[in-house]
Amino acid sequence: MKRAQLVYLLLCIVSVTFDLKAICKMKINLHKFNKSKFKSKSFITRDFNEKKTTTNLKIEILVESLCPYSIKFINESFANFFHTPNSDKLAEVIIYPFGNGKQKFNETTGLYEFKCQHGINECYGNLIQVCAMNILKNSHDSYEFLICSYSKIKEHKKDFDKNLKFCLNELKYEEEYEEKIKECSKNKDGNRLMHLVASNYPDHKHVPWVVVNGEFDEDSSNSVIENLLEYACENSDLDEEDKGKICDSVTQRKNKTKFFENAKIKTSENPFNKDDIQ
Numbered sequence: 001m002k003r004a005q006l007v008y009l010l011l012c013i014v015s016v017t018f019d020l021k022a023i024c025k026m027k028i029n030l031h032k033f034n035k036s037k038f039k040s041k042s043f044i045t046r047d048f049n050e051k052k053t054t055t056n057l058k059i060e061i062l063v064e065s066l067c068p069y070s071i072k073f074i075n076e077s078f079a080n081f082f083h084t085p086n087s088d089k090l091a092e093v094i095i096y097p098f099g100n101g102k103q104k105f106n107e108t109t110g111l112y113e114f115k116c117q118h119g120i121n122e123c124y125g126n127l128i129q130v131c132a133m134n135i136l137k138n139s140h141d142s143y144e145f146l147i148c149s150y151s152k153i154k155e156h157k158k159d160f161d162k163n164l165k166f167c168l169n170e171l172k173y174e175e176e177y178e179e180k181i182k183e184c185s186k187n188k189d190g191n192r193l194m195h196l197v198a199s200n201y202p203d204h205k206h207v208p209w210v211v212v213n214g215e216f217d218e219d220s221s222n223s224v225i226e227n228l229l230e231y232a233c234e235n236s237d238l239d240e241e242d243k244g245k246i247c248d249s250v251t252q253r254k255n256k257t258k259f260f261e262n263a264k265i266k267t268s269e270n271p272f273n274k275d276d277i278q
Contacts, residue, residue, distance in 0.1 A: 056237040057091035059224060062201060062209040064099025065125030065149070066118040066158065073208045073225050074150040081228040082143055086246050090232040095146060096197055097129040099207040103198045111188065112195045124185065125153070125160045130193050131184035132164070141171055 061078070063070035078095070081087050100117040116122040129149060133142040148167035149160075156163045161182070168178050184190040202211060210221035212235075223231040233247035 055089065055091055056213070057232060057235055058094075058213050059091050059228070059232070060094045060096065060211045061224070062096045062099055062204060062207050064101065064117060064122060064207055065097060065129060065153070065160070066116075066122040067099055067207050069206075069225075070099065070208055071150045071153065074147060077225060077228045079147045079151075081232065082147065084229055084246065084249075086242075087229060087232065089242065090229075090236040090238055090246060093228070095133075095143070096201065097126045097133075097146075098194065098197050098201060099126070100204075101126065101198060103195060111191045112198075114194060114198070121158055121160070125149075125158075125163075127185040127190050127194055128160050128164055128181060130197055131181045131190050134193055135177065135180050135184060136171075136173070141173075144171055 102115045103112045106113050114123045129146060132145050136142045136145060145167050148170055149163055152166060153163050164181060165178055208225055210224045212220045230250050233250050236243060
């Protein structure tokens with residue numbers, strides 16, 4: 001028996017004592033967890049379309065709920081990618097809301113304690129997002145919620161309860177979902193979910209932190225943060241005809257921008273004299 005399998009078996013055996021039955025029920029592949037690289041996505045971190053992508057491109061991104069750079073990335077680069085029709089065919093994209101947080105197991109309570117870069121409220125925001133991603137009806141709604149949450153959190157003055165209510169209302173969810181998500185964020189289920197996300201994080205220096213196909217590369221990371229859709233269009237191995245239908249608008253915008261940048265002429269260099277215009 002492999003060491004990881006033995007560890008899993010022992011966790012199940014002691015679950016009665018430590019109330020960890022949920023770990024066994026969740027069917028977590030513990031042997032795949034690796035802090036230096038993303039090897040697999042957990043049951044809560046789903047790609048945003050239920051259809052399995054056949055592309056070679058898997059992009060995993062670490063964010064945190066009150067980080068200005070995470071907010072900018074989600075609102076601009078990720079939202080643009082997500083709202084482009086059929087962009088899920090270009091790449092499998094997974095978001096992990098934990099960022100620069102730290103975790104420590106409290107043997108007395110049997111729970112994990114979390115500390116976040118921007119304070120306790122950010123930890124609560126991360127928990128709300130993780131619970132929502134696990135509880136909402138499908139992956140598409142999970143990421144619509146994430147985009148809404150990041151786009152409105154400043155307007156809501158960092159009040160994640162108000163933010164939750166607003167975004168669920170925008171997505172036409174019943175009030176019972178608000179209560180389920182809040183309950184999750186404050187009970188053992190949410191605590192374990194956050195622990196699993198934190199345990200599946202690689203070593204990183206900042207957020208957003210981007211991992212492409214299990215590896216970090218500074219240039220790729222910067223490109224994804226700047227324009228996820230453009231990066232996916234340039235690096236996906238999707239059939240050229242199908243890719244063209246998704247990416248033509250990106251190519252056209254890029255070419256148009258390049259044209260105008262190359263065509264800039266100083267007024268003093270204008271070859272035309274207004275007197276020559278009839």
